[in-house]
Amino acid sequence: MRTMRILAAALVPLAASCRPAAPPATYGAAPAADAAPAFPAGEWAAYGRDAYGGRYSPLRQITRENVARLRPAWTYRTGESAPAFATARTAKLEATPLVVDGTMYLSTPLGRVIALDPATGRERWVFEPSPKVDRALRFGDFASRGVSTWVDSAADPGAPCRRRIYVATIDARLIALDAARGTPCAGFGAGGGTVDLRRGLRNAPFETAEYQVTSPPAVVNGVLVVGSSVADNNRTDAASGEVRAYDARTGALRWAWDPVPRDSADPAWATWVGPRAHATGAANAWSVIAADPERDLVFVPTGSASPDYFGGERLGDNRYANSVVAIRVSSGRVAWHFQVVHHDLWDYDVASPPALVTVRRADGTAVPAVLQATKTGQLFVLHRETGAPLFPVEERPVPASDVPGERASPTQPFSAIRPLSPHALSADDAWGPTPALREECRQLIAGLRNEGIYTPPSERGTLVLPSNVGGAHWGGLAFDPERQVAVVPVNRVASMVQLLKADGFDWESVRREGSRLGYEYTRMRGTPYVMRRRLLVSSARTVCSPPPFGALVAVSLRTGEVLWDVPLGTIPAGLSPGLDSAVAAGAPAGTPAGAPPLLGSINLGGPIVTAGGVVFIGATLDRAVRAYDIETGRELWRADLPAGARATPMTFQLGADGRQYLVIAAGGGDEFGAGDYVMAFALGEQ
Numbered sequence: 142m143r144t145m146r147i148l149a150a151a152l153v154p155l156a157a158s159c160r161p162a163a164p165p166a167t168y169g170a171a172p173a174a175d176a177a178p179a180f181p182a183g184e185w186a187a188y189g190r191d192a193y194g195g196r197y198s199p200l201r202q203i204t205r206e207n208v209a210r211l212r213p214a215w216t217y218r219t220g221e222s223a224p225a226f227a228t229a230r231t232a233k234l235e236a237t238p239l240v241v242d243g244t245m246y247l248s249t250p251l252g253r254v255i256a257l258d259p260a261t262g263r264e265r266w267v268f269e270p271s272p273k274v275d276r277a278l279r280f281g282d283f284a285s286r287g288v289s290t291w292v293d294s295a296a297d298p299g300a301p302c303r304r305r306i307y308v309a310t311i312d313a314r315l316i317a318l319d320a321a322r323g324t325p326c327a328g329f330g331a332g333g334g335t336v337d338l339r340r341g342l343r344n345a346p347f348e349t350a351e352y353q354v355t356s357p358p359a360v361v362n363g364v365l366v367v368g369s370s371v372a373d374n375n376r377t378d379a380a381s382g383e384v385r386a387y388d389a390r391t392g393a394l395r396w397a398w399d400p401v402p403r404d405s406a407d408p409a410w411a412t413w414v415g416p417r418a419h420a421t422g423a424a425n426a427w428s429v430i431a432a433d434p435e436r437d438l439v440f441v442p443t444g445s446a447s448p449d450y451f452g453g454e455r456l457g458d459n460r461y462a463n464s465v466v467a468i469r470v471s472s473g474r475v476a477w478h479f480q481v482v483h484h485d486l487w488d489y490d491v492a493s494p495p496a497l498v499t500v501r502r503a504d505g506t507a508v509p510a511v512l513q514a515t516k517t518g519q520l521f522v523l524h525r526e527t528g529a530p531l532f533p534v535e536e537r538p539v540p541a542s543d544v545p546g547e548r549a550s551p552t553q554p555f556s557a558i559r560p561l562s563p564h565a566l567s568a569d570d571a572w573g574p575t576p577a578l579r580e581e582c583r584q585l586i587a588g589l590r591n592e593g594i595y596t597p598p599s600e601r602g603t604l605v606l607p608s609n610v611g612g613a614h615w616g617g618l619a620f621d622p623e624r625q626v627a628v629v630p631v632n633r634v635a636s637m638v639q640l641l642k643a644d645g646f647d648w649e650s651v652r653r654e655g656s657r658l659g660y661e662y663t664r665m666r667g668t669p670y671v672m673r674r675r676l677l678v679s680s681a682r683t684v685c686s687p688p689p690f691g692a693l694v695a696v697s698l699r700t701g702e703v704l705w706d707v708p709l710g711t712i713p714a715g716l717s718p719g720l721d722s723a724v725a726a727g728a729p730a731g732t733p734a735g736a737p738p739l740l741g742s743i744n745l746g747g748p749i750v751t752a753g754g755v756v757f758i759g760a761t762l763d764r765a766v767r768a769y770d771i772e773t774g775r776e777l778w779r780a781d782l783p784a785g786a787r788a789t790p791m792t793f794q795l796g797a798d799g800r801q802y803l804v805i806a807a808g809g810g811d812e813f814g815a816g817d818y819v820m821a822f823a824l825g826e827q
Contacts, residue, residue, distance in 0.1 A: 180241065182198075182199045182200065182794070183200065183240075183793055183794035183795065183796070183799070183801075184240050184241050184793060185198070185237075185238070185239055185240050185241075185791040185792065185793050186239060186240075186241050186290060187239070187289065187290075187357075187360070188237050188286065188287050188289075188356075188357055188429050188494070188789070189429065189431065189494060189496065189617075190749075190791070192359065192360070192361055192431065192432040192433070192434060192497075193431060193432070193433065193496070193497035193498070194429065194431040194494050194495060194496045194497060194617075195496045195497065195498050195619065195620040195622070196496070196617075196618075196619035196620070196747065196748065196749045196750065196789070197619065197620055197621060197622060197749070197750050197751070197752075198749065198750075198751045198752065198792045198793075199751075199752045200751055200752060200753065200792055200793075200794050200801050201751070201752045201753045202753070202794065202800070202801035202824070203751065203753050203755060203792070203801050203803070203824060204753040204754060204755065205753065205754045205755055205770050205771075205777060207824060208753075208755050208768045208777050208778045209777060209778045210824045210825050210826070211768070211778055211780065211803065211822045211823065211824060211825070212822060212823065212824070212825035213780070213820065213821070213822055214262075214800075214802060214821040214822055214823040215261055215262035215820075215821045216262065216818055216819070216820050216821070217255075217257055217262040217264070217818070217819040218817050218818055218819075219234060219249050219253070219255065219817040219819070220817060221234065221249050221250065221251060221253075221817045222809075222815050222816055222817040223817075226251065226276070227276065228250070228251075228276040228277075228283055229276065229277050229278060229279045229280075230279050230280060230281075230283045231283065231810050231811055232249075232250035232251065232283040232284065232810070233250060233282075233283065233284040233787055233808050233809065233810030233811075233813075234249060234250065234284075234788070234806045234807075234808020234809070234810075234816065234817055234818075234819075235250075235284045235285065235286045235355075235746075235787055235788045235806060235808055235810075236248050236249070236285060236286055236287045236288075236788060236806050236808075237286060237287045237788060237789045237790070237791050237806070238257075238287070238791055238804055238806070238819065239287065239288060239289075239290055239791075240259050240791070240793040241290055241304070241320075242304060242320070243259070243795065244256050244257070244258070244259065244265060244320065245257040245258070245259040245793075245804075246288050246290065246306050246320070247287065247288065247806070247819065248285040248286075248287055248288045248308045248357075249285060249817075250274075250283050250284050250285050250311060251269075251273070251274045251276065251311075252269070252270045252273075252274045252285065252308065252310035252311060252312070252314070252316075253267060253268060253269045253270070254267070254268040254288060254306060254308050254316075254318060254323065255267050255268075256306075256320075256323060257819075259793060259795060259802065259804075259821075260795055260799075260800075262819070262821060265323075266322065266323035267323065268318055268323040268324075268325075270310055270314060270316060270335075271333075274310060274311055274312050275312065275349070278312070278349055278350045279350050280311055280312075280350050280353050281350070281353070281370070281372050282353070282355055282370060283311060284311070284355050284810070285308070285309075285310070285311060285355060286355055286356050286357060286429070286615075286788070286789075287356075287357045288306050288307060288308045288357050289306070289307045289308075289357040289358050289359070289360045289365070290304065290305065290306050290307070290320065290360070291304075291305050291307070291360045291363075291365075291389050292304050292305075293305065293389070293390055295390075301319050301321075301322070301324075301326070302317070302318075302319045302326040302328075302329075304319075304320035304321065305317050305318065305319065305320060305326060305389070306318045306319075306320045306323075307357070307358055307360070307365060307389075308357070309338070309354040309356070309357060309358055309367055310354065311353050311354065311355065312349065312353065313337070313338040313339050313352055313353060313354050313369065314335050314336070314337060314338065315330070315335065315336040315338055315354075315358065315365065315367060315387065315392070316329075316334055316335050316336075317329035317330070317334045317335075317389075317392065318334065328390070328391060329390070329391060329392040330391075330392035331392075335392075336387060336392045338354060338367060338369065338385070339352060341383075341394075341397070342380060342381050342383060343381040343383065343399060343401075343403070344378050344379065344380050344381035344420070344422045345380065346380040347375075347376070347379075347380070350372070351371065351372045351375070351379065351380050352369060352370075352371055352372075352380040353369070353370045353371075354367065354368070354369055354370060355370050355427060356368060356370075356427060356428055356429045356430075357429065358430075359429075359430040359431065359432045359439055360389060360432070361432035361433075361434050361439060361470050362434050362437065362470050362471070363388065363389045363390065364386045364387070364388065364389060364395055364470055365386065365387045365388075365389050366384065366385070366386050366430055366432070366439045366441075366468075366470070367384070367385055367386075367387065368382070368384050368425060368426030368427055368428070368430060368441065369382055369383075369425045369426070369427060370425065370427035371422065371423045371425045371427070371444075371447070373422065373423035373425070373444065373445060373446075373447040373448065373449055374447065374448045374449040374450065374488070374663050374665060374672060375447075375448065375663060375664070375665070375666060376422070376447060376448065376665070376666035376667050377417060377420070377421060377422070377447055377448060377454045377455070377665070377666065377667030377668060378417070378420050378421065378422050378447070378667065379421075379422030379423045379447035379448070380422050380423070380425075381399060381401065381422050381423070381425075382399070382400055382401075382422065382423050382424045382425025382426065382443070382444065383397045383398065383399045383400075383425075384397070384398045384399075384400070384425075384426050384430075384441055384468070385397045385398075386470065386473060395473070396472065396473030397473065398441075398468060398473050398475070400424035400425070400426075400443050400461040400462055400464075400466070401413065401419060401421050401422070401424055401446065401461070401462070402419065402460075402461065403419070408460075409460035409461050411457070412457040412458040412459060412460040413455055413456075413457050413459055413460075414455075414456035414457040415453075415454050415455060415456050415457075417454050417455075417667070418454065418455045418456065418457070421446045421447055421454070421455045421459075422446070422447040423444060423445065423446055423447040423462075424443050424444055424445065424446045424447075424459070424461060424462035424463075425443065425444050426441045426442055426443050426444070427444060427490070427492075428442045428490075428491065428492050428493065428494050428615055428617075429442075429494035429617070430442070430494070430495075431494060431495045431496065431497050431511075432470070432497075433497055433509075433525065434470075436509075436525070436526065437469055437470050437471050438467050438468065438469065438470065438476060438525075439467070439468050439470055440465055440466070440467055440468075440495040440497065440511055441465070441466045441467075441468055442464075442465055442490075442491035442492070442493065442494060442495055442513070443461060443462055443463060443464050443465075443466060443490075443491055444462065444463065444490035444491065444492075445462060445463055445482075445485040445487075445488055445489065445490050446459050446462045446485065448663075448665040448667075448668060448672070449485070449486075449487070449488040449609075449665075449672070450486055450487070450488070450598045450638060450640065450665065450670075450672045450674075451486070451544070451547060451598070451640065451665055451668045451669075451670050451672075452484050452485070452486055452547060452548075452549075453544075453546035453547045453548075453668065454667060454668065455484075456484070456548050457484065458480065458483040458484055458550060459483070459484050459485070460478070460480060461475075461478060461480075462480075462485060463480055463481055463482040463483075463485045463489060463490065463491055464478045464479060464480040464481065464491065465478065465479050465481070465491060465495050465511060465513045465521075465523070465528075466478040467511075467525075467528065477527055477528035478528065479513075479521065479523055479528045479530075480554070481513065481515045481517070481519070481521060481554060482515070482517065482553065482554075483550035483552070483553060483554075484548075484549060484550040486542070486547075486549060486597050486598055487516075487595070487598075487605055487609060487638075488516075488609035489515065489516045489517055489609065490516065491513065491515060491516075492516060492611065492613070492614050492615040493513065493514040493515065493613045493614065493615060493616070493617040493618065494615075494617045495511050495512065495513050496511070496512040496513075496617065496618055496619075496620050496627075497509070497510070497511055497512075497525060498510050498511075498512055498620045498622060498627075498698075499622060500522065500531060500625065500698050501625055501698075501699070503699065508524065508531060509524070509525035509526060510522055510523060510524060510525055510531055510698075511523045511524075511525050511528075512618060512620060512627055512698075514561075514612075514613035514617065514618050514627075514629050515611075515612060515613055516607060516609065516610070516611040516612040516613060516614065517560070517562075517564075517594060517607060517612050518560045518561045518562025518563070518564070518607050518611065518612035518613060518631055518633075519555065519556045519558070519560055519561070519612075520556060520558045520561060520613075520618075520627065520629065520696055521534065521554075521556050522556075522558070522698065522701075530556075532556060532557045532558055532701050533556075533557040534554050534555065534556055534557070535554070535555050535557070536552040536553070536554055536555075537552055537553065537555050538551060538552055539551070539552060539553045539593075539594070539595035539596075540592040540593070540595060540596045540597060541597070542597035542598075542599075543590075543597070543599055543600075544597065544598065544599060544600065544640060546669070547597065549595075549597045553594075553595050557701060558696060558701045558703075559703060561612070561613065561629055561631045561692075561694045561696075561703070561706075562606075562607045562611065562612045562613075562631045562632065562633050562692075563606060563607075563633060563686075564593055564594040564606065564607075565593045565594065565606065566586065566591070566604060566606050566635050566685075566686060567586070567591070568583045568584075568586040568587040568591075569583070570586075570687060571583040571585075571586050571685050571687075572684070572685060572686060572687035572688065573679060573683055573685070574683055578679045578680075578681055578683055581679045581680060582677070582679050582683075582685035585637075585677060585679075585685060586604060586677070586685065588602070589601070589602045589603055589604040589637055590602065590603045590604070591603070591604040594606060594607075598638045598639070598640050598672075599639070599640065600639065600640050600641070600642070601639070602637055602638070602639040603637065603638050603639070604635055604636075604637055604677065605635065605636045605637065605638050605674075606635040606636075606686070607631075607632060607633065607634075607635075608632065608634055608635060608636035608676065609636065609674075610632055610743075610745075611631060611632045612631055612632060613629055613630070613631050614630075614631075614632065614744075614745055615745065615747075616630050616744070616745060616746045616747035616748070616758075616760055616789060617629075617747045617789070618630075618747070618748070619747065619748040619749050619750040619756065620698075620750070621750045621771055623752065624771060624772070625697060625698040625699045626695050626696065626697060626698065626704065626750075626771060627695070627696045627698060628693065628694070628695050628696075628748050628750060628756050628769075628771070629693070629694050629695075629696065629748075630691065630692070630693050630694075630709055630744050630746070630747065630748060630758060630760055631691065631692055631693075631694060632690065632691050632743055632744060633686060633689060633690055633691065633692060633741070634676060634677070634684055634686045634690050634743060635676075635677040635685065635686045636674055636675060636676050636677055637674060637675060637677050638672065638673070638674045639672075639673045639674070640670040640671070640672060640673075641670060641671045641672075641673055642669060642670065642671075643664060643668075643669055643670055643671050644669070646664075646671055648662075651673075659675045659676065659678070659682075660673050660674070660675045661673070661674055661675060688708070688739060688740040688741055689708035689709070689739065689740060689741025690712070690740055690741045690742060690743055691708070691709045691710060691741040691742045691743055691744040691760075691761065692706055692707060692708055692709050692741055693706075693707055693708075693709040693748070693756070693758065693769065693774065694706045694707075695771070695774060704772075704774075705773060705774030706774070707769070707774040707775075707776070708739055708740065708741035709741050709742060709744055709758070709760070709761060709767075710741060710742030710744060710760070710761025710762060710763045710765065710767075711740055711741070711742055711761070711762075711763045712740050712742060712762065712763070713762060713763040713764070742760075742761035742762045742763055743761075743762060744760040744761050744762075745760055745787045745813075746758065746759050746760030746786055746787050746788050746789055747760070747789035748760075748789070749789065749790055749791065749792065750771055751792060754770065754771045754772065755768050755769070755770070755771065755777065756768065756769040756770075756771050757769075757790045757792070757803055757805075758790070759782070759785070759786025759787070759788060759790060759805050759807070760785075760786060760787065760788075761785065761786075762785060762812060762813060763785075764781060764782045764783070764784060764785045764786070764807070764813070764814055765779050765780060765781055765782055765786075766779070766780050766782060766786050766790065766803075766805050766820075766822075767779045780822065782805075782807040782816075782818070782820065783807055783814075783816055783818055784807045784808060784809030784813060784814035784815060784816025784818060785807065785808075785809050785810070785812075785813025785814050785816070786805045786806065786807045786808075787808060787809065787810055787813050788805060788806040788807075788808060789805075790803060790804060790805035791803075791804050791805075792804070800823045800824065801823065801824070802821045802822065802823050803821070803822045803823070804819065804820065804821045804822075805819075805820055806818070806819050806820075807819075807820055
């Protein structure tokens with residue numbers, strides 16, 4: 142997420158194959174269990190509401206007709222934006238709270254877990270790990286996106302740790318807590334209710350901050366499945382990205398699966414080529430993992446292998462990296478996988494959580510599916526049992542690399558569903574709020590290698606679109622099963638990436654240049670290169686890509702067609718002086734008068750959808766939460782927030798006749814502002 146800071150700062154001065162298989166002629170129907178999560182309709186029991194991760198609530202009290210009556214109900218502050226909690230890198234409150242058994246649970250960047258009264262926001266208990274998280278460490282993404290919960294049916298009602306809350310801290314500790322009291326479960330782990338996730342890795346972390354955990358574990362069939370976040374652009378043999386399963390009661394390790402194959406008998410072994418290829422690190426699962434208890438499967442979204450921008454030491458397709466991988470919960474064996482990017486050279490992690498849904502065909506057949514949105518702005522729809530595409534996927538030729546020692550994949554997979562973010566940007570497409578800035582951007586684009594999406598990094602400098610924050614990002618998607626509509630937030634900004642020879646590299650001068658021009662530099666150890674990248678912007682720090690810079694897109698899963706596509710958020714006044722002055726002068730070249738409301742915003746955070754026909758999302762730089770009509774994309778309601786809501790909201794209802802609440806963390810971070818707020822909204826009077 143260092144790149145998100147660069148992006149924001151630029152606005153300020155295959156079924157068991159890495160190649161997609163052809164879809165089978167018919168599919169098995171989804172079992173009835175898919176439609177019936179085993180918890181009350183008013184609860185939000187997992188990050189995506191349930192283990193499947195579709196982020197759909199059956200609540201109907203808030204509707205398209207009355208959503209404009211939403212008013213603040215309560216606000217809670219964690220206190221972590223106070224000076225006493227200062228961290229080496231900005232900490233971001235990105236948690237999606239859970240509500241189960243009449244209590245709300247959330248986590249903070251510093252590993253604290255908080256229980257609240259969901260009707261009032263009053264604190265019930267606070268847990269702080271011991272030892273405390275070291276705030277001086279420079280974690281790449283100092284955040285925690287929430288907790289998980291599990292009920293031990295073997296324990297007596299009211300017994301300690303019958304209901305458990307699990308948190309995976311930024312410093313890679315997996316902790317089990319008694320939900321009623323907030324005390325550690327003594328029988329979990331080696332002692333004190335904790336498992337050390339750094340132990341036993343194939344490639345040990347070079348330093349503590351290289352290996353972290355930001356997402357809650359998946360809980361399925363009495364097992365916790367945990368991924369990790371790895372600083373993956375520093376060296377070829379970065380910390381390894383094993384996905385591991387632990388007994389939910391004892392914390393004992395059940396199995397570990399490494400996305401970089403260790404066994405020559407593994408069918409993916411041959412897709413990692415070179416004497417050091419199998420020592421490659423990362424390819425880790427840092428996003429949220431979805432689960433299908435009935436099918437004994439977890440669905441793991443994997444990232445890029447290390448390092449991000451040069452693959453000469455890991456030639457081949459690098460199967461299991463940049464994939465959605467279905468793994469047997471009971472054994473840790475791969476059932477199938479589908480690779481969305483072959484031999485990644487663009488930092489195109491699978492950042493979005495998979496969503497397990499039921500797709501209904503025109504003949505009424507219900508098909509179990511996996512929806513996977515990607516940083517390339519594509520939406521892949523796969524059969525949940527086989528990984529075969531339900532909408533066609535085509536392997537198309539893409540540009541070759543001109544970097545010595547590199548060999549880019551000759552083809553990449555393209556979904557039949559049209560891209561949700563642009564895949565090309567010509568010099569003639571350059572945008573700027575004034576003619577002079579537009580011409581400057583045109584010249585910048587003309588000077589780069591630019592042959593469309595998947596143009597490999599080069600020594601000359603390459604235009605990358607979408608940038609490495611997407612397209613679709615970790616905010617993921619929401620799915621309305623009644624209307625068969627997926628809603629996806631996307632970014633639409635370009636960046637540039639350049640490979641510079643490391644021999645004789647003048648680090649002192651580039652540090653000065655990086656500070657002045659917004660470049661980020663990384664020495665990719667084990668390769669001949671230093672990586673240089675930044676958002677593609679003018680000297681006035683205005684974006685060279687045409688607006689909207691961020692959008693919310695709805696796709697019909699009946700037809701694969703885009704139903705609506707609307708700008709998401711705005712660029713608030715003061716964030717881009719170059720844009721502000723141009724608009725104030727009345728000369729927004731190529732943009733209608735009143736441009737700022739139409740520009741869209743770089744965004745991070747996901748949507749939810751309700752049976753009331755409403756899509757809720759924060760995510761934008763302009764520090765607001767919004768409601769949209771699921772059928773038209775029309776904005777229905779907006780509430781200003783004290784900081785950016787760089788998180789996914791949730792909704793719950795207390796009792797059959799109680800109020801439905803919308804809750805979102807306004808935790809800010811970088812240009813999203815400073816914040817430690819959890820805010821609840823409910824319907825007010827007419």
